[in-house]
Amino acid sequence: MTGYIELSIWDIVLAALFLALNAVLSITLRLRLERQLLIAALRMIVQLLMIGLVLRAVFAAGSPWLTLALACAMVGFAGYEILARQQSRLAGLWGYTLGAGAMTAAGSIVTLVALTSQIQPEPWWSPQYALPIFGMILGNTMTGVSLGLDTLHATLAAERRAIEAQLLLGRTSLEAMLPMIRRALRSGFTPIINAMAATGVVSLPGMMTGQILSGVDPQEAVKYQLLIMFLIGGATGLGVLGAVIGSAQRLTDSRHRLRLDRLADAGR
Amino acid sequence: MLAIEDLRTPLIGPVSLAVERGQISALLGPSGSGKSLILRAIVDLDPNEGTVTLDVQERASMPAPEWRRRVALVPAESGWWADRVCDHFDAESELAGLLEAVELPEALDWYVARLSSGERHRLAIVRALANRPDALLLDEPTATLDEHATGLVEALIRDQCERGVAVLLVTHDEAQPARLSAGRHRVERGRLVSLPGVAL
Numbered sequence: 413m414t415g416y417i418e419l420s421i422w423d424i425v426l427a428a429l430f431l432a433l434n435a436v437l438s439i440t441l442r443l444r445l446e447r448q449l450l451i452a453a454l455r456m457i458v459q460l461l462m463i464g465l466v467l468r469a470v471f472a473a474g475s476p477w478l479t480l481a482l483a484c485a486m487v488g489f490a491g492y493e494i495l496a497r498q499q500s501r502l503a504g505l506w507g508y509t510l511g512a513g514a515m516t517a518a519g520s521i522v523t524l525v526a527l528t529s530q531i532q533p534e535p536w537w538s539p540q541y542a543l544p545i546f547g548m549i550l551g552n553t554m555t556g557v558s559l560g561l562d563t564l565h566a567t568l569a570a571e572r573r574a575i576e577a578q579l580l581l582g583r584t585s586l587e588a589m590l591p592m593i594r595r596a597l598r599s600g601f602t603p604i605i606n607a608m609a610a611t612g613v614v615s616l617p618g619m620m621t622g623q624i625l626s627g628v629d630p631q632e633a634v635k636y637q638l639l640i641m642f643l644i645g646g647a648t649g650l651g652v653l654g655a656v657i658g659s660a661q662r663l664t665d666s667r668h669r670l671r672l673d674r675l676a677d678a679g680r
Numbered sequence: 681m682l683a684i685e686d687l688r689t690p691l692i693g694p695v696s697l698a699v700e701r702g703q704i705s706a707l708l709g710p711s712g713s714g715k716s717l718i719l720r721a722i723v724d725l726d727p728n729e730g731t732v733t734l735d736v737q738e739r740a741s742m743p744a745p746e747w748r749r750r751v752a753l754v755p756a757e758s759g760w761w762a763d764r765v766c767d768h769f770d771a772e773s774e775l776a777g778l779l780e781a782v783e784l785p786e787a788l789d790w791y792v793a794r795l796s797s798g799e800r801h802r803l804a805i806v807r808a809l810a811n812r813p814d815a816l817l818l819d820e821p822t823a824t825l826d827e828h829a830t831g832l833v834e835a836l837i838r839d840q841c842e843r844g845v846a847v848l849l850v851t852h853d854e855a856q857p858a859r860l861s862a863g864r865h866r867v868e869r870g871r872l873v874s875l876p877g878v879a880l
Contacts, residue, residue: 576725577759577804582749582811591761667724668744 415627428453470539479539483546487516490554497558500565503676506662511655515557518651519550522643530639548619548640549647552604556648560600560656565675567592568663575670585664593660600652604645611641682751682815682846684722687730692717692870694730699815699846699863701735704837706857707850709867715850716756718867719817722848723753734814752813756820756850758804760792765803768792773810781836782806782829797824805833809840816840818849822856834860 431453438446470478491512501507523546527533533541568575571592578588611617616624619640623633663671687695692714699705707715721728724744732739732751739747762768766788769775779785782802787795795803801824808816821837822830837860841847851857857864866873 573759574761580753582745
């Protein structure tokens, strides 16, 4: 183990030269990608520098309230992302709250349990542990929930005639909607299942790579990675289940109707 | 008797109408006048207000699935949820007679994808009748059918009527009510305008 090697600013500039080379190629080959490349790179630089500053300040302050505030800001961004990724979403307040609520509940429960019973930093809400772990769990749950909801709403709308045909023959709304609910759950679960199946063979997960680069023994890094993957899997499952079942419930009523009128089209 | 009182949704009504068992009533009117919406509201597929009763039983007093088994609606365009025709029918129901009546006795073994629109529609009617409903609502039951198939379906409707089923149908075929000895109602902007019909 060599321990942690600190990077100088020139190391980073040198790495950026490869990206600059791509931009030059784009100009000479007239691919017209240079502008997008530049903007994306600048965004990344600004966002990462800022989060670096914010995290350093929050770590130094060591305040539970500041930690909570940052966690809430992460929830806000993730909630907006869930909304933006659905072609059609529940109308009204439900659209804003259901997906974000399921994601937040599942992510918070799993993070709290992990911090208090497994990782056990001192204090348990220590921002250095709580924020990165909450972020990883939240990000994955967000992807699952938005995929699940998007699939549910799209398939219910596409299969409307088939669902109503079953309702008209006296089936319950659960019987008629179950295939679409299953499809939505499967689509929400797929990314995490794929990630678990491919991890360690196709790519080394980012967090594990980071720990190895900073000098942690690979065996220890693997333990952390396994822990985080189980937490992510658990939170994604709970979040997707809660959001899809909640939304399916909202799209029917006590008289076993299909209530597509409760969907609003997001302006793409 | 299927009795509808003050049925209304934001788009239709108030509509009041009664169809005796063994009687046929026809709703006529321009496209977009709300005929199909009236049928959907009767089977409680769209949120609506008003009282609907079958004989002495009120719709609100029974679960919606049970109501829809007793008051069957066959929409203008049928929905299918499985690949094979037989998967859309209960295994126990006695279908042979009904399938004979629409001249599709072999259809259970077929795939839905290879059915013509007329075949689909005839099978959708059979599917609804397999539940032995007490009232039958048909939305343009013969619009996609040729003359021969129209005759088959009309005979089937008459047969149901003789068995004491109350039949309410939507049609654009002005001659159909007379062929079925049906009462006529005109629908305009979601409301009923009664016409001097052919009495039974």
